[in-house]
Amino acid sequence: MRQIDNALEKIMPELLNLESFRFRISEISTMTGVSTRQLRYWEQKGYIHPMTRTDQQKARMYDFHTFVAVRIMKVFLDEGYRLPSAAEKMTSFLADINVFRDFVKQAFRGIEIVDGQPAVDMGSFDKAGKQILYGINDNGHIRYIVKDKKKDQQ
DNA sequence: GTTCTGACA
DNA sequence: TGTCAGCA
Incomplete structure (x- = not known):
């Protein structure tokens, strides 16, 4: 593998x-x-x-x-x-x-598993750069999720 | 076998 | 634009 x-x-x-x-x-x-x-x-x-x-x-x-x-x-x-x-x-x-x-x-930073689903990492968007915006395709329904940046990502 | 240019319809 | 000829 x-x-x-x-x-x-x-x-x-x-x-x-x-x-x-x-x-x-x-x-x-x-x-x-x-x-x-x-x-x-x-x-x-x-x-x-x-x-x-x-x-x-x-x-x-x-x-x-x-x-x-x-x-x-x-x-x-x-x-x-x-x-x-x-x-x-x-x-x-x-x-x-x-x-x-x-x-x-x-904008594309990679794919990560968020909430058990593959999500597009679109990078941080807040001024402090402490949060990351993810996009998830839920069977054709697009939704966005904001997550705090992990320590090792900063 | 494929592509090219030129020519005629 | 299709098609065919005569080459390369």
């Missing part, structure tokens, strides 16, 4: 590092429901950009960010927006996602 924990510890950062993901055009197409023809056209229009590659290969490579962008565009297109509008909405949507991601990245 201990060995498994060590292995997980080793690979978790890698699994969470979405930015290292690389996709070929057919993969992006399958994952998003957008045809390869469309992907090349959107690129020509400047809505998406394949990664600039250092080697001599011609085949396009996409990063995770582009996958998200394409997927979002697809959603807006399915809602009836035209390409230029969908691209515009995708851009601002991406900006909102970044705000959210930065917030979570900053």
Whole structure:
């Protein structure tokens, strides 16, 4: 069991590092429901950009960010927006996602068991820094708990 | 087998 | 935007 924990510890950062993901055009197409023809056209229009590659290969490579962008565009297109509008909405949507991601990245301190349930440690929020705010997902019902910081945490 | 560009519908 | 040709 201990060995498994060590292995997980080793690979978790890698699994969470979405930015290292690389996709070929057919993969992006399958994952998003957008045809390869469309992907090349959107690129020509400047809505998406394949990664600039250092080697001599011609085949396009996409990063995770582009996958998200394409997927979002697809959603807006399915809602009836035209390409230029969908691209515009995708851009601002991406900006909102970044705000959210930065917030979570900053606020998330880990998972702890509180009241017998896994709780998200969101750090201290009082000026003195003596209390910690926990968030618990109770079958879809979110509730918050404030606990005094343990001695060894200070 | 896959991707690329260009072209036609 | 789909599809096909002719390459690499």
